[in-house]
Amino acid sequence: MSNIPENLRYTSSHEWVSEEDGVYTVGLTDFAQDSLGDLVFINLPQEGDEVVAGEAFCDVESVKAVSDVFSPVSGTVVEVNEELADAPELINDDPYGAWIVRVGEVAEVEDLLDAEGYAAVCESEA
Amino acid sequence: MGSYIPASAQETSELLDAVGIASLDDLYRQVPPEARIDKLDLPSGMSELEALAHLEDLADKDVRFRDVYRGAGAYRHYIPAIVKTVTSKEEFLTAYTPYQAEISQGVLQSIFEYQTQMCELTGMDVSNASVYDGATAAAEGLLMCLDRKRGTVVVSATAHPHVIETVRTYCASRNVPVTVVPAGDGLATDPAAIAAALDATVAAVYVQSPNRYGVIEDVAAIADAAHAAGAKLVQGFNPISLGILKTPREYGADVAVGEGQPLGLPLGFGGPYLGIMCATKDLMRKLPGRIVGETADAQGRRAYVLTLQAREQHIRREKASSNICSNEALCAMTASVYLAAMGDAGLRRAAELSYAHAHYLADRLGELGFALVSPKPFFHEFVTTVPGDAAAIEQALAGKGILCGLPIDEGMLWCATELNSKARIDALIDALKEVGLS
Amino acid sequence: MKLLFERSTPGHAHTILPELDVDMPALPEGAARGQRPHLPELAEIELGRHYTELAKQTHGVNDGFYPLGSCTMKYNPRVNEQAAALAGFADIHPLQPACTVQGALGVMAETADALAEICGMDAVTLQPAAGAHGEYTGLLLIRAYHLERGDTARTKIIVPDSAHGTNPASAVMAGFTVVSVPSNAQGGVDLDALRAAVGPDTAGLMLTNPNTLGLFDPNILEICRIVHEAGGLCYYDGANLNAVMGHARPGDMGFDCVHVNLHKTFSTPHGGGGPGSGPVGCKAFLSRYLPGPIVRKGEQGYELFKPEKSVGRVRSFHGNFLVVVRALTYITMLGAEGLPEASAHAVLNANYLMKRLEGSWFVPYGELCMHEFVIDVAPLKAETGVSAMDVAKRMLDFGIHPPTMYFPLIVHEALMVEPTETESKAELDAFIEIMDRIWQEAHEDGARLHEAPLACAIGRPDEVGAARNPHLRYEFGDLS
Incomplete structure (x- = not known):
């Protein structure tokens, strides 16, 4: 059973989201990192990039797979976790610590799931 | 007919039996009849000896030049x-x-x-x-x-x-x-x-x-x-x-x-x-x-x-x-393998010989009125004017086993490598003198 | 094994080129190389032994059974090599006057004509250097056709979900977007899904038939009709042509253009990953768009010409000519009877293996396959924990190159088996025995198979480490 903290919100495409003062922090869930396996590379966006709710803004690679990361919000990237560029395995080690981007100037937020709703999604895909 | 199938008639029938079909043709029953063909309109197969002879006949129709002064993207070098x-x-x-x-x-x-x-x-x-x-x-x-x-x-x-x-x-x-x-x-x-x-x-x-x-x-x-x-x-x-x-x-x-x-x-x-x-x-x-x-x-x-x-x-x-x-x-x-065999010294020699031969060739061609079109430095290819009819020169030299430079809009594009030795370049110049230039 | 660079000793190399016989003019200012390259210095015997050692760590077709699905690892006849080595082919310049290369142009013309006949097409270019390159070229023809008619809305290429990865990638390179259609329960194209997918934006369909499950789609005529009625064209991925040579032709199935892989179907060697050759054939109405130059018979013999509306070159010169020579040698030997016989035996061998294995192994599709079939290891994995990867790696210990793993994507634990026609019944039986043994091992001690291979020069390499910290060249350190 994967770890799904109660204090975060989720998308059905396996991103987690937290919000503070209008800035949204986005990362990949424990379930996502576990299904992808050992990550070897992350193709990060740049600060200042516009992201659109429901569209891919980044991709992550394992040895034999590549997977898009979708933005739960529309807005502007205000910070990128550059540490991941050299160590994508941080997402495997600590998915809820290894945030990917922070998005500000948010114009739109997708309908997000709570922990219970997201647990149901994981169960259906397991 | 040539074939590379290691199956005797006996073995083939054993395989057919195991699969549960009567003939090779039954393997294609999934194919709609409209898409089936009876026979390819190709010559019958032949023995290895005959097939190779056919390819040899074709190869013999090509002219393999003893001396090549043409590069333009494909270069004849010595192959260890x-x-x-x-x-x-x-x-x-x-x-x-x-x-x-x-x-x-x-x-x-x-x-x-x-x-x-x-x-x-x-x-x-x-x-x-x-x-x-x-x-x-x-x-x-x-x-x-x-x-x-x-x-x-x-x-x-x-x-x-x-x-x-x-x-x-x-x-x-x-x-x-x-x-x-x-x-x-x-x-x-x-x-x-x-x-x-x-x-x-x-x-x-x-x-x-x-x-x-x-x-x-x-x-x-x-x-x-x-x-x-x-x-x-x-x-x-x-x-x-x-x-x-x-x-x-x-x-x-x-x-x-x-x-x-x-x-x-x-x-x-x-x-x-x-x-x-x-x-x-x-x-x-x-x-x-x-x-x-x-x-x-x-x-x-x-x-x-x-x-x-x-x-x-x-x-x-x-x-x-x-x-x-x-x-x-x-x-x-x-x-x-080429670079390992040549080593740094060998590669350098190939480059130097190509460079030096090309410059010697340019000098010698200059004596006959093939003038360099560009004053810029060059490596092993260069363009000259053509003091005569390019096609005629090409044809006359071909008769002597020489592939001359490539006729292009700007003149003639020549190339030399380590294979075009001084002696061979001198022979080219003699041949050019012999065939005349107009 | 030591690397070339680790075997290098200054002074060992022998002299290959002569001394300068003319003056060496000074290099222009600023043009000279600064840093010398580190190239190894080896005596010829050291070089020879180095590569002999590497050869021993390389599994070729002559090292054992090679049932690599979709790759058609058939025997590569020796006479092909002899023909390609003829000086009249190997030592001619691509820009020689046409009258001095009539033999080479003849090779191209004969090969193009034979491929057109085998595929049911009207014209062929030999320029593409590989299968993916051929796909790209074929799609350019489709693009040019729609654009010339002013039909700019046709931007989508339909690709079944069982397709080779090159298909969608080629479509994107050719400027299209990709629409994926699902397979039906029998592994073929889902006709309703196809009908729903086509429309005024359909540029065409890319299809492999038989498909990557080894199944000939019985609805093939209807599939092509649906696409044509919507205004699209049909592209045949010839990766699996070895199943149907001389029995069924893409042109008769309804396809408008096709590529073939000379390195699969026509017995030219794979060379450890190339060079291959991917000629493209098309129906007459597309021939004006072919990349130039192509060969035709003129008054003075063979000549090269560029089609009037050519999409342009896709590479330099005339394609992988020496690969074409090999393929023509093969086609010449087999001829009208031998080519269909080769295909029939390829299909027979695959069906024999499938019938013998499906007692224990799970074969999800087809009572009758074409030249290959797919085993799904998922039930075995559920039962024993042994995956397709484990099974494949265990085969290495028996001197067999494993089947294609984890493809097609629609079968999650796939092993795709293609024996080809050049394997004897004895070889097939030996493979069946090995598969039986692995089946037993999986049930007796499945955990041990996670460690396979057990008897190779190396165990499973750390691919994660390789990708996280790429070491893509030898580092010379302070040797300089």
Whole structure:
């Protein structure tokens, strides 16, 4: 059973989201990192990039797979976790610590799931 | 009829019985009758002896010249005897792509050695396992520089015409505008003209040196112009020339691409050849095609694997930046064996002999009125005027076993390598005097 | 094994080229190379032994059974090599006058004509250097056709979900977007899904038939009709042509253009990953768009010409000519009877293996396959924990190159088996025995198979480490 903290919100495409003062922090869930396996590379966006709710803004690679990361919000990237560029395995080690981007100037937020709703999604895909 | 099927009539009927069908024809019952055919309209098969004789008859219709003074993208160099011996080994010849690393360390290591040699040759940080040829390497080299903000490319008209055509094809289908900047004075690229063609949409500039006319370009100035405008420089190179000439890295190139044929591959009427692609470390993950990397097994034994595969089409599918699936592995191995046999000293000698012979040839041709069209420095090719009818000269020399320079719009494009010795060049001059020039 | 660079000793290399026989003019200022390249110095015997050692660590077709699905690892006849080595082919310049290369142009013309006949097409270019390159070229023809008619809305290429990864990648390179259609329960194209997918934006369909499950789609005529009625064209991925040579032709199935893989179907060697050759054939109405130059018979013999509306070159010169020579040698030997016989035996061998294995192994599709079939290891994995990867790696210990793993993507634990026609019944039986043994091992001690291979020069390499910290070249350190 994967770890799904109660204090975060989720998308059905396996991103987690937290919000503070209008800035949204986005990362990949424990379930996502576990299904992808050992990550070897992350193709990060740049600060200042516009992201659109429901569209891919980044991709992550394992040895034999590549997977898009979708933005739960529309807005502007205000910070990128550059540490991941050299160590994508941080997402495997600590998915809820290894945030990917922070998005500000948010114009739109997708309908997000709570922990219970997201647990149901994981169960259906397991 | 020739056949490579190791099945006797008895064995075939055993197989049919096991499958539960009466005849080979029953295997095709899924095929709609409208799509079936009874017979191919082809000649009947023949024995090995007859088939080879047929191919020999065809080969005999080709004229194999004793002396070749024609390059233009395909160069006849001496091929050390060890090269063919190695590349004819059945294991290398017949293996598939080394996806099963545990039984493919030989091929994988040879590609790793090739990548290392290409990096050493060009001065660049990384090399892929090769692509189809120099022209597709150039096209892929430009496309890998595209990003969200920069979607156009600039190409100097002094590049090989097949390179320009291939770049146009590859770019047209991706809706990437290509600006071809005409040659400046002396059949060389004018760095100022390149600079004038640059704007914030240009992802990369392509220049080839030595260029299609043999001229050594002012690559450093072109690189500066490209970088000043925020574009990458993709340099085409001739691998033999790097025995003595400045490397793409020394000129400031971001991507170095070249036709690897001069490294031990025969002329072969144009193929198979070898597309060399190298880049700076920053662009490593944008390189298309296969790449081999070093790693270890669980016991710590050194091992080589195909790596960074998530860039490639079989994983990224429609999101891949290139569709390339194979490389020219055996040609890459050929180049690697060639460079290993030659060593630095041998490569340098090949470059010096080519350079010196070409300059001697230019001098001697000058005596007969074939004047250099460009005052610029050249490597082993150069363009002259033609004091007479080019086609007539070509034909007359052909009768003497000599393939002369290539008639082009600007005159005649000559080439010399280590094979065109002083004695042979003198013989060419005598032959030219003999056939007359008009 | 040591690397070339680790075997290098200064002074060992022998002299290959002569001394300078003319003056060496000074290089222009600023043109000379600064840093010398580190190239190894080896005596010829050291070089020879190095590569002999590498050859021993390379599994070729002559090293054992090679049932690599979709790759057609058939025997590569020796006479092909002899023909390609003829000086009249190997030592001619691609820009010689046409009258001095009539033999080479003859090779191209004969090969193009034979491929056109085998595929049911009207014209063929030999320029593409590989299968993926051929796909790209074929799609350019489709693009040019729609654009010339002013039909700019046709931007989508339909690709079944069982397709090779090159198909969608080629479509994107050719400027299209990709629409994936699902397979039906029998592994073929879902006709309703196809009908729903086509429309005024359909440029064409890319299809492999038989498909990557080894099944000939019985609805093939209807599939092509649906696409044509919507205004699209049909592209045949010839990767699996070895199943149907001389029995069924893409042109008669309704396809408009096709590529073939000379390195699969026509017995030219794979070379460890190339060079291959991917000629493209098309119906007459598309021939004006072919990349130039192509060969035709003129008044003075064979000549090269560029079609009037050519999409342009896709590479330099005339393609991988020496590969074409090999393929023509093969076609010449087999001829009208031998080619269909080769295909029939390829299909027979695959069906024999499938019938013998499906007692224990799970074969999800087809009572009758074509030249290959797919085993799904998922039930075995559920039962024993042994995956397709484990099974494949164990085969290495028995000197067999494993089947294609984890493809097609629609079968999650796939092993795709293609024996080809050049394997004898004895070889097939030996493979069946090995599969039986692995089946037993999986049930007796499945955990041990996670460690396979157990008897190769190396165990499973650390691919994660390789990708996280790429070492892509030898580092010379301070040797300079």
